[in-house]
Amino acid sequence: MLISKTIAEAQSACAQLRGEGRVVGRTLGLVPTMGALHEGHLSLARAARAACDAVAVSIFVNPTQFGPNEDFSKYPRTFENDCALLEREGVDLIFAPTVEEMYPAWASTFVIVEGVSDRLDGASRPGHFRGVTTVVSKLFHIIAPHKAFFGQKDAAQVAVLRKMVRDLNFPLQFVVCPIVREADGLALSSRNHYLSEKERQQALVLHRALQKVEEAVASGEGSSSKLIEAAGLVLAQEPGVRVDYIAVVDPDTLEDVSDVRGALVAVAAFVGTTRLIDNILL
Secondary structure, X not given: OEEEOOHHHHHHHHHHHOOOOOOOOOOEEEEEEOOOOOHHHHHHHHHHHHHOOEEEEEEOOOHHXXXXXXXXXXXXXXXXXXXXXXXXXXXXXXXXXXXXXXXXXXXXXXXXOOOHHHOOXXXXXXXXXXXXXXXXXXXXXXXXXXXXXXXXOXXXXXXXXXXXXXXXXXXXXXXXXXXXXXOOOOEOOHHHHHOOHHHHHHOOHHHHHHHHHHHHHHOOOOOHHHHHHHHHHHHOOOOOEEXXXXXXXXXXXXXXXXXXXXXXXXXXXXXXXXXXXXXXXX
């Protein structure tokens, strides 16, 4: 497994992984991450390995997607452990640039997906998706993958990036993989590291709220407002949990919908000081 710290090194290595210059090329998959890897990330690496001839994983804690009062400085960084995990998964390349490598002092270009970037997490975290789309578009240009793999847990991010890929004609397949959960239902997240033992138990209420929505839909409830109310009642049972949003939206546009068939039900809440997200597709 090769570890590249510079863009030039990564571009050269990826050209070789794609088999450029050969009669028959090779498919290259990319899994973009911010490190602090867990089983959710590893499931993406496995999906890429199963679907592609070679796999690249980026590890970069991207400063432009963090707000001024967010957790950039304390975001967990476990690079050596991440490398060991990815090597066991048969990853071919890790691209781990510095902030200065990705954002030189003279750089002033950002990628913005209008509209959809202002909804759900975009509304709660102004400027967040501008940072996400900018860094992911840079990664697509640097790595030039045939397929890129993302997790459904970040449903709003998926919607924004899918639209960016379509709008900018990136020549790649955008692959979304299922949420990976702990046995008790908690969606895996690098930010789960922040939770105390008590908060870890409180965080399960997000999954319980979504399960309540699924039960209501199975019983014939088709009103998005009623589903939001049902989820809110469950979340209110945990006094240590502060709701950011509960939404029933179109999974592509993130706009509110009245017809819940095929809708995305997404929740975001603060458990203590840690903001967590979860969702289901109906």
